Amino acid sequence: MYGTNTGPVRRAACAVSVLGLLAALLGACAGPGKPDGEVTPAPSASGSMSGAPFWVNPDSAAARQVNVWKKDGRAGDARLLERIASEPVAEWIGIDDPAGQARGFTEAATAAGRYALLVAYNIPHRDCGQYSKGGAADGDTYRAWIDKVASGIGDRRAAVILEPDALTHVVDGCTPAGFHEERYALLTYAVRTLKALPRTRVYLDAGNAGWVRDPRQLVAPLQRGGIGEADGFALNTSNFYTTEANTAYGLELSRDLGGKHFVIDTSRNGRGPLTGGHDEAWCNPPGRALGIPPTTRTSSPLIDAYLWIKRPGDSDGPCKGGPAAGTWWPEYALGLARNATS
Numbered sequence: 001m002y003g004t005n006t007g008p009v010r011r012a013a014c015a016v017s018v019l020g021l022l023a024a025l026l027g028a029c030a031g032p033g034k035p036d037g038e039v040t041p042a043p044s045a046s047g048s049m050s051g052a053p054f055w056v057n058p059d060s061a062a063a064r065q066v067n068v069w070k071k072d073g074r075a076g077d078a079r080l081l082e083r084i085a086s087e088p089v090a091e092w093i094g095i096d097d098p099a100g101q102a103r104g105f106t107e108a109a110t111a112a113g114r115y116a117l118l119v120a121y122n123i124p125h126r127d128c129g130q131y132s133k134g135g136a137a138d139g140d141t142y143r144a145w146i147d148k149v150a151s152g153i154g155d156r157r158a159a160v161i162l163e164p165d166a167l168t169h170v171v172d173g174c175t176p177a178g179f180h181e182e183r184y185a186l187l188t189y190a191v192r193t194l195k196a197l198p199r200t201r202v203y204l205d206a207g208n209a210g211w212v213r214d215p216r217q218l219v220a221p222l223q224r225g226g227i228g229e230a231d232g233f234a235l236n237t238s239n240f241y242t243t244e245a246n247t248a249y250g251l252e253l254s255r256d257l258g259g260k261h262f263v264i265d266t267s268r269n270g271r272g273p274l275t276g277g278h279d280e281a282w283c284n285p286p287g288r289a290l291g292i293p294p295t296t297r298t299s300s301p302l303i304d305a306y307l308w309i310k311r312p313g314d315s316d317g318p319c320k321g322g323p324a325a326g327t328w329w330p331e332y333a334l335g336l337a338r339n340a341t342s
Contacts, residue, residue, distance in 0.1 A: 054088035055109035061328040102152025128174040131317030168207035191226035206233040209245040215253035232261035238310040240273040266291030267308035283319040289339030
């Protein structure tokens, strides 16, 4: 259910003038409540994300759309969409050339003095055959893919959100039992491989506050999936539950995991989830809004960051008039931006 965009890295992102973008990037990544001109310090050599600003892709789909609408005379809509284009959003690594993609994103982020935010989403039997079905053909293919992602990141700074929905689909029974042991082993391999890199942080996806209602059900799967070696877990990826709901959920789960840290996807949760008896409320629900802009200034020391993991404006799938999962949908993006209050 978490659509991806697997297009090639646009090399223009790596060729931008750092001097020309630096001032804009610093402003885009400042946390809420900071005085004008205050800049968050860069991450430490150890890879800690404390206070780290994230990279803004100047050639994102949103940025390109802003330019198109300006040329088309839609100046007001372009200004609204800049609420997305000016913020750091995760880059989802595709199947084709994962090493090149990871290298391109992390090199561009490093050149700008930033921290790259990536999503690894290629687990076998992905999404239980739903809108984002697919993934690696088998375990060996997946391990080779993770190895390539890691080689692309190298010693540059990155935070990786690992395999959205992989563990929650184990817990809810969507993924057949015959695949569970392999999934735990592959996730553990991915965590270990990425954590062997000197400046990479890894957050293992743990669903959201409205999916597996009792967070204790996720404790054992997370442990078997390698959470002990990861930096923490990620909540609300591609979903709409409020920051407050995910905070309470995450703090409870953290206690059961010995104080593990976590991050929350706030990309589209500004109005919370669609309520009532709506079919597929998670899929392109109308009337939603952008949430808190990405920042490491959060409500709890256990929350490392609020992130935009889902790219606002990418479709969840062919529902409610939307295109295929992971496809840029400018009018939906415009609605998210128009409804935003942050």
